[in-house]
Amino acid sequence: MSPAAWLPRTRPSRLDTYVYGVIGLAFAALLYMLLAQLPADLQLPHLNVLVFAALLVVGESQPIVISRGDDDLDEVTIASIFIMALVVLGPAWLLLLAQVCAVTFDDVRRRKNLKRLLFNNAQLVLSGLATRAVFCLMTGRSFAGDDAPMSVREVLPALASGALFFVLNNGLTGVVVALALAKPVVPHLRDDVRFQLSTSGVLLAFAPVVIVATDFSLLLVPLMMLPIFAVHRSAKLAAERERQALHDGLTGLPNRLMLQERTGRALDEGARNGSSTAVLLIDLDHFKEINDTLGHYVGDQLLTQVANRLRESLREGDTVARLGGDEFAILACDLGSQADAEQVARRVVAGLMQPFSIDGVRLDVQASVGIALSPDHGDDVSTLMQRADVALYSAKEHRGTFAFYSPEGDLHSVEKLALLGELREGISAGQLVVHYQPKCDAGSGGLVGLEALVRWQHPVRGLVFPDDFVPIAENTGLIGALTLEVLDQALAMARALRDAGQPLGVAVNISVRCLTDLELPRQVAGLLGRWGVPPELLTLEVTETSIMVDPTRTMTVLGLLRDLGVSLSIDDFGTGYSSLAYLKRLEANELKIDKSFVFAMTQNSNDAVIVRSTIELGHNLGLRLVAEGVEDAETWAMLKALGCDVIQGYHLSRPLDGAALRRWISDYQRPLATVTPLPA
Numbered sequence: 001m002s003p004a005a006w007l008p009r010t011r012p013s014r015l016d017t018y019v020y021g022v023i024g025l026a027f028a029a030l031l032y033m034l035l036a037q038l039p040a041d042l043q044l045p046h047l048n049v050l051v052f053a054a055l056l057v058v059g060e061s062q063p064i065v066i067s068r069g070d071d072d073l074d075e076v077t078i079a080s081i082f083i084m085a086l087v088v089l090g091p092a093w094l095l096l097l098a099q100v101c102a103v104t105f106d107d108v109r110r111r112k113n114l115k116r117l118l119f120n121n122a123q124l125v126l127s128g129l130a131t132r133a134v135f136c137l138m139t140g141r142s143f144a145g146d147d148a149p150m151s152v153r154e155v156l157p158a159l160a161s162g163a164l165f166f167v168l169n170n171g172l173t174g175v176v177v178a179l180a181l182a183k184p185v186v187p188h189l190r191d192d193v194r195f196q197l198s199t200s201g202v203l204l205a206f207a208p209v210v211i212v213a214t215d216f217s218l219l220l221v222p223l224m225m226l227p228i229f230a231v232h233r234s235a236k237l238a239a240e241r242e243r244q245a246l247h248d249g250l251t252g253l254p255n256r257l258m259l260q261e262r263t264g265r266a267l268d269e270g271a272r273n274g275s276s277t278a279v280l281l282i283d284l285d286h287f288k289e290i291n292d293t294l295g296h297y298v299g300d301q302l303l304t305q306v307a308n309r310l311r312e313s314l315r316e317g318d319t320v321a322r323l324g325g326d327e328f329a330i331l332a333c334d335l336g337s338q339a340d341a342e343q344v345a346r347r348v349v350a351g352l353m354q355p356f357s358i359d360g361v362r363l364d365v366q367a368s369v370g371i372a373l374s375p376d377h378g379d380d381v382s383t384l385m386q387r388a389d390v391a392l393y394s395a396k397e398h399r400g401t402f403a404f405y406s407p408e409g410d411l412h413s414v415e416k417l418a419l420l421g422e423l424r425e426g427i428s429a430g431q432l433v434v435h436y437q438p439k440c441d442a443g444s445g446g447l448v449g450l451e452a453l454v455r456w457q458h459p460v461r462g463l464v465f466p467d468d469f470v471p472i473a474e475n476t477g478l479i480g481a482l483t484l485e486v487l488d489q490a491l492a493m494a495r496a497l498r499d500a501g502q503p504l505g506v507a508v509n510i511s512v513r514c515l516t517d518l519e520l521p522r523q524v525a526g527l528l529g530r531w532g533v534p535p536e537l538l539t540l541e542v543t544e545t546s547i548m549v550d551p552t553r554t555m556t557v558l559g560l561l562r563d564l565g566v567s568l569s570i571d572d573f574g575t576g577y578s579s580l581a582y583l584k585r586l587e588a589n590e591l592k593i594d595k596s597f598v599f600a601m602t603q604n605s606n607d608a609v610i611v612r613s614t615i616e617l618g619h620n621l622g623l624r625l626v627a628e629g630v631e632d633a634e635t636w637a638m639l640k641a642l643g644c645d646v647i648q649g650y651h652l653s654r655p656l657d658g659a660a661l662r663r664w665i666s667d668y669q670r671p672l673a674t675v676t677p678l679p680a
Helices: 015-036 047-061 081-088 092-109 114-139 152-180 185-197 200-205 207-216 222-246 254-274 287-295 296-313 338-353 381-396 414-428 468-475 479-499 520-531 544-549 553-564 580-586 607-618 635-640 658-667
Strands: 064-067 075-076 276-285 319-324 325-333 357-358 361-363 368-375 402-406 432-441 447-458 460-464 504-509 540-542 567-575 588-593 624-630 646-648
Touching: 015 092, 015 152, 047 081, 047 092, 081 092, 081 114, 081 152, 081 207, 081 553, 092 114, 092 580, 185 361, 200 368, 254 276, 254 325, 254 381, 276 338, 276 381, 287 296, 296 319, 296 325, 296 338, 296 357, 296 361, 325 338, 338 368, 338 402, 361 646, 381 402, 381 553, 414 447, 414 468, 414 479, 432 479, 432 658, 447 479, 447 646, 468 479, 479 504, 479 540, 479 658, 504 567, 520 540, 520 553, 553 567, 580 624, 588 607, 607 624
Parallel strands: 368 402, 447 504, 504 540, 540 567, 567 588, 588 624, 624 646
Antiparallel strands: 064 075, 276 325, 276 368, 319 325, 357 361, 432 447, 432 646, 447 460
């Protein structure tokens, strides 16, 4: 058995004490045997015994690789058969010489350090000598060795000695692995012996058969080796098939199945030691565009490079897996707090922000990361994976960042899943209704337009506001149908008002999901044609954040919409990126000042300065300025003094359904706004 990497230590430990103790005990046993047990005249053993010694050395260098599951490989060597043959037949000096030569040759070939080499020799020396001594006590043979062939009555003692060798050999190595991995020794030994019993234990039981066969004729040795070689090849093929079943073929990373198995073990370990386990789901931004534009070869090369970057970002003991497509995952174990998981996420995001180079082409790729942490967000594999997926949806709204799971954004709760099904039916059944909030000229007070705001007239819940269902629609693919329904009703209202001699423009909010849909301009053109509404009467409101989610695709869609002749409005300006470069490229028609600045501008000089600066900036760019959240005459007056173009808010009217809007328009009298000086 090959112990894990248990060697580097900065100070003496239980592991060091155990390792050096085994080495010292083996050295003392060797010294005693050399001084007291070996005969003065060492005779050359029989040819079959020399053959066993040679096969021991060869067998140690050709291990059988056996999978223990979850990519955990172990090695079993056929050398154990010939060790037991030498234990039975002796002489003891040849047993020790063959063992030392075999282990030393193999460890040097694998470049193991001196301490591991000494320990591996020591544990085999102790196991071999103890087993030889017990066999000799049971059979009356000389410990140093004799020429007598094995008799029938010695078969049972040989099997018993083989069992002792099995226990000692696996016990000595099992303890060192348990100490190195800081695992409880007894449970680890129990699990290890259970596995080894079906592998090396079977080989040890084969030793008496080999001895008897060679006593009959050495020509039987090649025939006996054939099934051993067959087992060797079958084990190798089985390990390779299991590796393929648990790994991604392109990147060589663990796949979803292995990730789930390791997550389960990490959660069990965390429950025992009080640590946390995090699952980080990683989705590459813009990968589809790269794959579609440059081809699958470049896409595959990019995924391979991403896999290598993710490996470099891991801590020792963590796992990175590829789940499929451009989705990866990291299992971070033994965490002390949420801050530890955040550090892992920051390394991932930062590492993938560096450009990639494929065949001389520079590619910029960002990643969105969703994080779920045990036990806070779940204590089983499926819950943790599902909630990391929920967090990933939140992260993808901003791109190039990470987000932790939050129950508020969980669309998979029982209540929200029920609401999703009802919303799907509600859209089909015409339960969505549009309310309209008037917009007036800040100077004259004249009515200049409307903003369309969706509501859901639920048959049981009553009137449901957008904050309760629009996020569900955005994350489940329903937002497209919802947006088209709102556009259809809004344009129908614009046509009705125009026919009544009141040609008012109508503004509709467009979701980030719709802004990346190249079909949206065609759909808008179709609705304008259906209702016969001039495109200049339609304003589409988009947020800065939605533009930055996928700037290239968004700018393409907005350009096509602008070509139709519709107006573009930047909603909630000042709360996002406030990028002047994108404002220039957008060629928008208006800016909407976010209500968070407008609410308190008459009492807060900082808010007043922000509003004034935004108005000046917008006018310098040739844009119309709309202030939302106007709730009193004083705020209206201040906005008028600052040169704001349009106001909107409860001071004018709350959002109204179609019938109430017509009555409001009929009754509306323009108020007189008193101009007040700006606060100092």
